[in-house]
Amino acid sequence: MITEAERWTKEFYQKRGWSEYGPFIRIGFLVEEAGELARAVRAYEIGRDRPDEIKRPAAELKRELIEEMGDVMGNLIMLAGLYDVSLEEMMEAHRKKLTERFEEKRYAD
Numbered sequence: 001m002i003t004e005a006e007r008w009t010k011e012f013y014q015k016r017g018w019s020e021y022g023p024f025i026r027i028g029f030l031v032e033e034a035g036e037l038a039r040a041v042r043a044y045e046i047g048r049d050r051p052d053e054i055k056r057p058a059a060e061l062k063r064e065l066i067e068e069m070g071d072v073m074g075n076l077i078m079l080a081g082l083y084d085v086s087l088e089e090m091m092e093a094h095r096k097k098l099t100e101r102f103e104e105k106r107y108a109d
Contacts, residue, residue, distance in 0.1 A: 030075040
């Protein structure tokens with residue numbers, strides 16, 4: 001089942017020719033966006049402590065954080081699409097892996 005986010009992202013990227021990039025270029029974009037997300041998390045949580053930057057309002061920092069999360073998700077959606085994997089399928093595999101790996105009985109004494 002394709003989500004509205006997947007449908008919109010694929011259509012938007014396709015209109016701009018961004019869907020033509022292969023997996024190696026796409027993973028590069030994903031890593032770049034993950035770095036920008038890391039910077040946004042740092043700014044939101046602890047600031048940047050630079051004399052050339054003014055302190056920004058929390059609402060602005062949160063908006064930037066959300067935008068960067070979206071950029072990561074957009075690239076992940078496109079990468080998944082290259083392998084015909086839906087977000088639902090991806091998250092189900094993730095859930096199954098973690099559930100099996102961290103079963104309660106493994107930690108019972």
